[in-house]
Every structure is written in structure tokens, then in C-alpha cells.
Amino acid sequence: MIRIRGHIGAWPVDLSLELDAQDWAQLGAQLSKDVAAAPPAASAAAEGDQQLWQTALQLLREAGQMDGLHLLKQLAALAGSEQAGKRLLVRMRHCEQVRVQAGADAAIYHWLG
Numbered sequence: 001m002i003r004i005r006g007h008i009g010a011w012p013v014d015l016s017l018e019l020d021a022q023d024w025a026q027l028g029a030q031l032s033k034d035v036a037a038a039p040p041a042a043s044a045a046a047e048g049d050q051q052l053w054q055t056a057l058q059l060l061r062e063a064g065q066m067d068g069l070h071l072l073k074q075l076a077a078l079a080g081s082e083q084a085g086k087r088l089l090v091r092m093r094h095c096e097q098v099r100v101q102a103g104a105d106a107a108i109y110h111w112l113g
Contacts, residue, residue: 067109
């Protein structure tokens with residue numbers, strides 16, 4: 001038996017479900033199928049992140065060097081949000097192909113290749 005308690009909007013819910021052996025087997029088979037299907041979606045997301053990262057590196061590679069404020073604007077536009085742009089900028093700080101130098105107003109990112 002499965003008991004579900006909670007609320008749907010303002011209405012309280014208290015539901016009990018009784019499952020026989022066949023129902024449990026069907027539920028287990030469906031869950032196994034759903035879990036098996038999940039890794040390709042995760043893989044596709046990781047592939048998209050990798051493509052975004054390669055594009056971010058290409059941006060700095062083509063510029064040769066760029067101040068951090070300008071680079072952040074470019075990365076935010078590329079990634080779709082300022083938060084995602086900041087994550088790329090932090091990742092770039094720790095990349096072996098990039099050297100970060102302190103500038104007067106902002107850090108300067110240099111492509112080392």
C-alpha cells in the first residue's frame with residue numbers, strides 16, 4: 001500500500017493506493033525504463049555545455065586578449081544570462097589556455113593557446 005498525503009491548492013489530500021504483485025511489477029518496469037532513458041538527456045545537456053565552452057574559448061582566441069568586463073558581456077550574451085556568463089568566466093580563469101592579468105579597472109584575459 002502507498003499513502004499520499006499533502007495539499008492540492010487549499011484542499012487536503014489523503015490517498016491510499018493498494019497495489020498487487022502485478023501492479024508493483026508494472027510500476028518497477030516503468031521506472032526502470034524511465035531511468036534507462038535518462039542518461040542520453042544528461043549526455044545531451046553535457047554536450048551542449050561543451051559546445052558553449054568551446055565557443056567561449058573561440059571568442060577569446062579570436063580576440064587574443066580582452067578585459068574582464070567586456071568578456072563578461074560577450075559571454076553573458078553567448079550563454080543567455082549573466083549568471084551563465086559568470087560561470088564561463090570563472091571556468092576561463094582556471095583554464096590552462098588562458099592567463100589572467102590584473103588590469104587598472106578589470107582583469108585582462110589573454111589567450112595562450
